[in-house]
Amino acid sequence: MALEFQLDHQDHKKVEDFIARSAAGVSAISLHPKVAAAQHGVAETARDAGLEVLYDPRTERLEHEGFTLQGIPGYTGTPYNLDALAANVDQRQQLIDAVLGATPDVVTIVTPPHFLARDARTSHLDLALAEATRLSTDKRVRPVLMMKARFPVADAAELAREYAAAGFDEIELRFTPLGGEDDGIPKIRAAFTIADLFRSAGLKVVLGRSGNVGQTAYALGHVDGYSMGIGQMEHVNHSADITRQKQPPKLDEEGNKVKSGGAWQGVYIPNLATTLSMKRARTLLGHTDVRTKLLCRIDHCANSLLGPVTDYRSHYLHSRAAEAERLAATPPAWRGKIETDRLQRALELRELVNTKYRAAGEPELKVRTLQSLVDGIEEERAAVA
Template sequence: MGIEFRLGGQDHKKVEDFLAGHPGGVSAIVLDTKAAKHQQAAAEAAREGDVAVYFDPATERLTAPGFDLPGLAYNPPVPYDVDQLARDHRARATLVAEVVEAHPAFVTAVTPPHFFVRDERTANLNVDLAERTLHEHGPAVRATVVLTSRFPVASAAELAREYYRAGMRVVEVRISPLGGEDEGVRKVRSAFAVLQAFSDAGLTVTAGLSGNIGQVALALGHAGHYSVGIGMRERVDHAAAISRQKQPPKPPPADGSPEGGGGPIAGIYLPGAALTVSRKIGAGYLSNTDIRTRVGGCRLGACGSSVNGPANDPRGHYLHARAAEVDKLLTAPAPWRAGIEVDRLTRARELRLMINRKYRAEDGPELPVRTINSLLEDIATEREQKTA
């Protein structure tokens, strides 16, 4: 059980150094699709610490133009047609072979090709691709399932059973769109029900790219792991990703600042507020002596010598702060974990509301609390049901 970190293209040295200390709470890393061949040292540090190493083939992005994977055999000259793949077993066999071949030798399990599940047909296609990968590679396979958030729970339960019958035992489940700070309790409960359906089928489940929602799912036992990026990727929105990749890339800003161009930039994680914000906003909070210790609240690694540690080293801070939260959670007996999350989220909500009242920057956004409210309401309901 634990947290999984999804590496970006420039994260490998930071992750290698972090994992060399054998931190608790970390169960896996996922190598970057385009930069995996340069991330072997990080993978070796992970394996030395008994941390799993995965590779994300990102085939769900290859059904539309704009996402190129040069040098990888399964990079298509034209986008994949999932309907054609569903009809053509030879094309499926070729895709599986090419994706397996593209995996670096230093991963601990292979990830089958997969596509966004909107309906029964794409669900069945993904199960077939996973089963073919199992036959091609052997038992060390972890499937990725990217589901629409409107996928019925009953259908998810049947899909989970199909994966189990196909030989899968480990899956990452990403629900789209889900995450961020504006989720209602109905959507949170539906997501937890889907994760529980996969767990009930006998699968070890990772709540993919899920931030606070994933950490609560872990605490409540709906998932055995959850994943995030490093200062980013705390939510899933497949449609938005496809829309962005179709647009021409943004040029870097003329003033050379890190915000606003040239791709995503790792934000600053504020443990006290349970929130990742932009570097500009985070640095502003950390410079305010009234709230800096409550907002940052980290004394690990480089943060031990400076309250500005989260701003000075956002990625290093994100790694050790997130891992420490999960380690604390998993060190506690399972019945206590929901209470630990209630305490963490309640403090975070109070701090966000205080900032909104007294310390909000003139040009800064109001810190939202809807997702926190939804998570706290769901935890309360689940605890009542268990004691009824």
């Protein structure tokens, strides 16, 4: 296991082309719940290349109202009452059947319905949904457990034992909020500790939608894999997701939905270890003072002055996969050093950009998460010295 890519609406053609050429560093893809039918081609290509194929039902959103829920399996128009769901086996089975019915046949690992685990009841609801899903399909099942970033460690240890006792040998952990640019050492340390608990219980662990935090967790051996989207979904913030889904669509004077300004185009700059807006990335890469420090030399980017912004999806795929491949090919004892060097270089370049190449009105590139990761690596290396 290593890096997993979670697909959005428009990613499948680029991902299919990338995997068809080389899937090094990538272990799985996850299909989008609303457009999985259009992603059948990339799913088959991934499966033929030896990658796992998943389908993320995103049922954690169904606990709340919203304007973007149509197409999510199990959506009824009414938010789920988790207390009622925990007490009603028939209702749980209906939700499971809806998810399994929406899961494409090409999927190799089934994702059960799940909700935010905020207390003992919701935690055990997720476990019950996962167990019932496993009994309802012949395919491998990998539960998703989304929990608060400061979830009690003792409760997590008990959950790890219960998932193992239920027969699961793999799980995806998502901590909310985690993976942004302002995470401190205590939050990161807590996530790594909980991941260790699940691995100690005998489960393989994927840190979902985790960006730099996931890559460092993998380098240090806290997890077996990590996932992210293509230029997005590099962190988890469940509260922000729910806030966005509750925002009504903008309408014109005639009541028609106003078209948005287009999809977010996240341009990953490896040497900064961050994903920038298209505008900001283009500005930096166009500056002769700093561009050589930020260029990508892989695949099509090697033959283009502005490769990362010319085809930002393909660039994201090959640059992120190259980082994962490098770690996977490095003996575990040396991965921490490799990751420290990457993060230290990024910190230095972020400081350079902040002091000399930041346009008026642009925010500073934050350094707290990267510095916390560097400090955490040094802390762990000193502990085993």
